[in-house]
Amino acid sequence: GENVEQHPSTLSVQEGDSAVIKCTYSDSASNYFPWYKQELGKRPQLIIDIRSNVGEKKDQRIAVTLNKTAKHFSLHITETQPEDSAVYFCAASWGGGADGLTFGKGTHLIIQP
């Protein structure tokens, strides 16, 4: 089955700086890579996703890049703000896969004022 590794487990950045979270996956058949944000006491919510037919996707201050050859993908957050403080999870799946999403262990992002 799929295995997703996520690094770092904790990331502390100054407000206004950029943050990068990296994930690697094992199954070359995976073609869907979402990122979820979980605020304290809340449910995980999708913030951005990418499919294997593109290498990069942007949505305002967040972007995701995908390198299928190396089997890794990354989340980039620019101009970080206090409300970006949360736990972020990456995941991988192959479209229509019965197993669904395999999640990384999460990154606790701390934005320092």
Added chain:
Amino acid sequence: EAQVTQNPRYLITVTGKKLTVTCSQNMNHEYMSWYRQDPGLGLRQIYYSMNVEVTDKGDVPEGYKVSRKEKRNFPLILESPSPNQTSLYFCASSLDGGDEQFFGPGTRLTVL
């Protein structure tokens, strides 16, 4: 409003007392799944269902049962809960297994 609901949201119980956590979605999704979340371990899949009457084990199925008699409902059953099942549980649904999953609000379970 499109949503996934879970009940109860909080539950404290004792070892061996059977319990059920309900999950319901109103988006006509075929795929539903249960996860448990523990510190440092992320989200681990317990069971999933591709459609009515079709269920299968995830990564950590021991001690749990599920059923999918109707498309909208996917209850999680703990026949004889033990303290190591103390955790935060999330139900999720999606159009299919490889698509955006919508999570319920979570159920915090404590087994004494």
